[in-house]
Amino acid sequence: MKELPKAYEPQNYEDQIYRSWEESGYFNPDKLPGKRAKAFSIALPPPNVTGKLHLGHASMLSYQDIMIRYHRLKGDKTLWLPGMDHAAIATQNVVEKELKKQGQTRHDLGREKFLAQVNQFAEDSKVIIRNQLKKMGSSLDWSRERFTLDENLSLAVRTAFTKMYDDGLIYRGERVVNWCTRCQSTLADDEVEYKEEKAPFYYFKYGPVVIGTARPETKFSDKTIIVHPKDKRYKDLVGQEFAVEWINGPVKAQVIADPVAEMELGTGAMTITPAHSFLDFELAQKYRLPLEKIIDQNGNLTQLAGEFAGQNALQARAGIVKKLQQKGLVEKIDEEYVHNLSVCYRCGTPIEPLPSKQWFVAVNKKIPGRGKTLKQLAIEAVKKGGIKIIPDRFNKTYFQWMNNLHDWCVSRQIWYGHRIPVWYNQKIKKTKNQENKAEIYVGLEAPKGEEWKQDEDTLDTWFSSGLWTFSTLGWPASASASAGKPAKTGDLKQFHPTSVLETMYDILFFWVARMIIMSCYFMKEIPFKTVYLHAMVKDKEGRKMSKSLGNGIDPLAMINKFGADALRLSMIIGATPGTDLRLYEEKIAGYRNFVNKLWNISRYILNQKSKTKNKLARRSLGVGGTLADRWILSELDKIIAATTKNIEEFKFSAAGEELYEFTWNKLADWYLEIAKIEENKEEILLAILEKLLILWHPFCPFVTEAIWREMGKKTLLMVQSWPTAKKHKERGVEKDFKLIQEIITAIRNSRSERKVNPKDTLDCSITTANKAVRANLHLIEYLAKVKFGQNISGHKIHLSKADLAIALPLNNNVAAGNEADIANLKNYIKSQEQKLANQQFLSKAPSAVVKAEQEKLLQAKERLGKLK
């Protein structure tokens, strides 16, 4: 066997190993070896085709690959389905930004040319992203890769839309929506972000009352004053109508009493602007007030603004206030007012709420034949439908959000995305305020005839990604429509519901909730059984990584520098679900060191094998052997059981941590050292290594596969069998071995304190009746660098747990540290004695606890006696 390099160089292995995995076909569940009865599936949350991957993706990929590889090793029919999201607004924005640099807009190109350009950009992004997914080691089934704009997924979208429309769950309506004047599109409620801002707050005289507002520019045609019914100040005004001198002359105003007006707020009286405020819109509906548009889709003032018409609303503000001042209608201006400005989550432009005719999904309407609303379906799915959310507390967040859910605006005025499958008949004359049924066609394909023109709008990107778990598996083709639960075939039957949905907590609402709604409605089953929400990756100071801060870490750079395995480990170990993770280079470097340690452990073991190839020990595993052998096998069993349990319970951090501890602190630090003096360990070492590599494989697939190959194995590590714990009872082994470890550590400690050169061998004497110790003196001699045999008087070491005494030829001066130890012990003994003298404790505490405390006291006393 050729000599392995001293250090593991990931760059020399990773790409090649990934290729061999791919070529094996094992990423595809249909090609996995052996009988695999149980299915395990995860749909990859599709990355946006907006460019490249960041650490958030890297983190998600690590978690999912762990689960996928674990289940594949366990013998499940395992599918991890890759794909990407067209991410409508986000992607269109990127391309529009590029155009802007050339001084162009999408309108200069026209719909067709513009879309061609976006599609090209998306295709380019896909190539980059695919490569990055592979760099992370993701064992994705590329033969099943999907894209939200694929033929079948588009069919799924049209089918979904049509069915919802037929069920009366999709309607078109004129409502106040969130409008981004830059994107020129509507936004869903949850696509709006809030930014705290200091802005002047104005108090205006409006007829008999004073009203407060932060947005004078919307107030031109305010005609309705709302006061609280119980407000005595305005009691007499309620129901009255009168003329009021206002911005552009007198207006006729009326006063309505409604409890939404809060008496304590401002002056207690407000005027309403139905077209540009959600709250006011609702009031206007309630009292049947007219909807007058003051601001248009470009953010400019309309004709209703009179002399201000055509001006940008925000810029016109100063002029409007000035005019009111001249008219003596300004009571005061509060410059210190702080409020939340709503902005577009994509581009940061302030949102204009304005009335617009849009398509909505009705979440509070009963579904025909099912007697429940979409909202109720989605709530039930988590409450009693078998969806488990980890961490637990997000259940509450989920319900809170679901309960407050309003109808979902699904139409977007952008070009990139799924065109709304609605056609309008141009020949039928439109009746003014009424929709003529014959005028609209909703269906999978365009109706025949030139008079039919398709809706210009596209669908919210989350409408298509909401279908992700089943559209990617072949729906609607592989599900026959029926009154009951749809009959599934093929992949859909095998892999839906998917096993786990793993993603970051910030898209619980955007995406997870919508998948639940869509799946419960279309598939009549949950989309996934478990939702595992991982944390956000932050920088060392706990700040979000962002381009503007320049504190981002590029996963690819980290992979180049430390290897994909190190990056994966650094994001898994030490992370708690739902609690943000701070990541920095030193951390990744630390796991690079570990990967190298694993490499060298293997290097040592493989070297042993080649040295003694022809005289392998006959001893079979688990029976007989030295104390150290039995100890390490018992520890191995324990770590197999623990790792299995941890992964099954989604405790990935704990799984990694415990494996790390076993590998470094038990196997490398103790057993491998012992292997240097106890002979004939090749067989047992190899057996341990094989199992260890399988256990580590889900976490760090590259290095484990690389070592596996160096072992001369013919089949890939990724399809071996997950080990099971044997549970042989090794009572006493652990205790005995621990005692020997303690003796060794105590001697090393004494040597170190007295600055004995580690090279020097010290004479040493030991008296003990302990059989295990007597049988393993060679370990102590070797690992503590001592030689037994002579009678030594001098420095004595005592251990409380065993009846034994060790003497070293060192001066016996009790160092200062020892005095502190004695003082500590004395304190401890005192507190134990007090506890055990306490009648309450003795009578109320469980007897096992009392016993344990008594034992601790005895041990402490013994130790003290020997220290003195």
Added chain:
RNA sequence: GGGCAAUUAGCUCAGCUGGUUAGAGCGCUGCAUUCACAUUGCAGAGGUCGCAGGUUCGAUUCCUGCAUUGCCCACCA
């Protein structure tokens, strides 16, 4: 305004259903270097577990309040 989380060693974090002289990694200190690995080994120092009450024989762990930080939701009267 409503809600959720966090607060443990210099730093990043574990610590499950109350009983540990409170743990890990990094960093720090001392010693070692042709021995699988300096991306190393051995040994060590370092914490009154945010504050104040309460429950309990016993609280880092449970409860209440407070403080600080972060996040989510609502809201431009």
